[in-house]
Amino acid sequence: MNRNTEIAPTGANLAEALAFLEKYPDVQAIDVFLTDCHGIGRGKTIRRHELEGLFTSGRALPMSLFGQDVAGIDVDASGLVLTEGGGDKRCWPIPGTLGYLPHAHRGQMLITMYHDNNTPVEGEPRPALVRQINRAKAAGFTPMGAFELEFYLIDPQRLPDGRYQPAPYVLTKRRSGQRNTMSVDELDEMSPLFDAIYEGASHLGLTLETLISEYAPGQYELTIRYRDLLHAADDVIIAKRLIRTCARRFGIEACFMPKPFGNEAGSGMHLHLSLADENGNNLFADQKDGSLSPLMLNAIGGLRQTVGETMLVLAPFMNSWRRFASSVYSPASHDWGVENRNVAIRVPGHPGKTRHFEHRVAGVDANPYLVATVTLAAALDGIETRADPGAPCIDEMNALKNPTDLPRSWLEAIDRFDQSTFARHALGDCLHTAFGAIKRAEYERMALEVTQAEWDLYGFTV
Known part of the structure; x- marks a missing residue:
């Protein structure tokens, strides 16, 4: 042989x-x-x-x-x-x-x-993405992308009240309850762990890039190098397992639940996406006069039409919906805008050949293959129909958002997903049916769980 x-x-x-x-x-x-x-x-x-x-x-x-x-x-x-x-x-x-x-x-x-x-x-998520990528290639496009991962590092030892808290720094064993957003000293105190993560990435063919301390105690963000969309989704699976297994060796846990602490920032999984031609040229690049690419605007138009039908993919668990309770850095809308982090679809403000859009709705708990599948499918539909994205949102942070038809709850998202012709077309009959059924079963299971918060608030009061 x-x-x-x-x-x-x-x-x-x-x-x-x-x-x-x-x-x-x-x-x-x-x-x-x-x-x-x-x-x-x-x-x-x-x-x-x-x-x-x-x-x-x-x-x-x-x-x-x-x-x-x-x-x-x-x-x-x-x-x-x-x-x-x-x-x-x-x-x-x-x-x-x-x-x-x-x-x-x-x-x-x-x-x-x-x-x-x-x-x-047909029931596996990755082949669904492959089918949409093949559709894009048949139209002359090569999808390119990268995901950003936000996550918490957690102390596995519960507090006396049963709650978890952010992990102490692995270098100094010191514990801080401050946000320390973008503090490089905080990164230094966690450096032994992140050094191990970067070393592991070098053996896995994974190019992890920028690391920051995020907008909550114990919250961090890692970016991954931009590449073809299929392998970008693979990178998320590999990166999350790398982070999780490394953290355990230091006696802490990596948490990819999007809202582990109700009063702190949620963790998203932002997808950056563009389309290239057969020579690798970015088709979303700005026009010669500096205006945005009509192709990219049509893609954004397609996304805006389908966000409501795909919220179950972007927010697949009960905890996912806690992330939308506050509008701070949380895109609970289907708006788009340029350099605006309060919208669902953001066009980063870096003009020129690297122009792309950032889909900000998905939580870090979402399946990257499914997120990439519905995002690419919607973008391709928008390009085919020349969908108008409408005017960009220029509202300031925390301003009242425009009315949307997005689901307001996990159950409503399940219902919308089940009824969505677009989601069925994007994922295929088998995967669409299975995913909807699984999520409905999870909802029914969680609906029977009585939380400690309910006992505290209602138990012997009402």
Whole structure:
């Protein structure tokens, strides 16, 4: 057998595995996982001698992984539980994602699921993005993008009242309750952790860039290098797992829940997106007279028409909706504007060839493949129909927003999503049905939970 032959339907080449084994002779285990509809990695830890077999024969996993809620409980209404007798499907490696986690002394690789006829499983999020990217390429566009990740670092030891608090600094063990927004000294006090994260990124083919302390105690933001949209979404999955596993080695937890503290800032996952031509030229670049690209404006018009129907993708959990309770840096609208952080779709104020838009609605808990899928699909629809984005919003921060038709609650978002022809078209019938059913089951589960806050406020008063 030619050991460089591409056997996997993903195009993965055995040479990638052999090069990894040669580079890391002491690695004895590799985490291989696909990404469910919640953005959670589901898979196995294989041993060193099994890696070549992953590339030549794939690995079996149940399709029902895509029909589970966030806790891993099967949702029968998803249509993906015990489908076709509940048998396993074959998973194959995603090229270029095999890397090393130095802090864990293990390898890691993303995989994706296929039917026996080598077609992608429709209930998996990543292939939905691939379909929209192929649609864009057929129209002469190459989607480019990058995500920003906001997150909290949390002390896993609860306070006496059962609540969590931000983690102490790993360098000094000091604890601060101040916001310290963009404080470089705060970054220094967390530097051992972030040094480990950057080191891990260098072994994973992940280009993490700017780090800042954000607008709340214990909140940080990392940016990732701009690249083709599919791999930009892969980068989020890899980065979140890297941050989470590194943090645990320092005795703290990384929290990607968008609103862990009600009175503090929420954590978003802003998507920066543009379209390039076949030569790599940015088609969203400013016109010669300095005006904004008509193509980009049409794309923004398409997004504005669909934000309300896709809020379930952008805010998929009950906690997601707490992020919209305050308008401060939270785009609870479908407005757009130039250099305005109070809108849903922001055009950064850097003119010229690098012009793009930033979709600011998604929380850091959202699945990046799904966010990218509905954003790209809406942009392409807007370009095809020459959608008018309307006038840009120039309101000041905290000004009264224009009326919108956005859902006001998680349940309303589920209903809107289920009824959306656009969402079904963008995601495909199977994934659209499964995602809606899973989220409705999660809503019904959470609706039965009586919180401590309810006991405190109502329990022996009303």
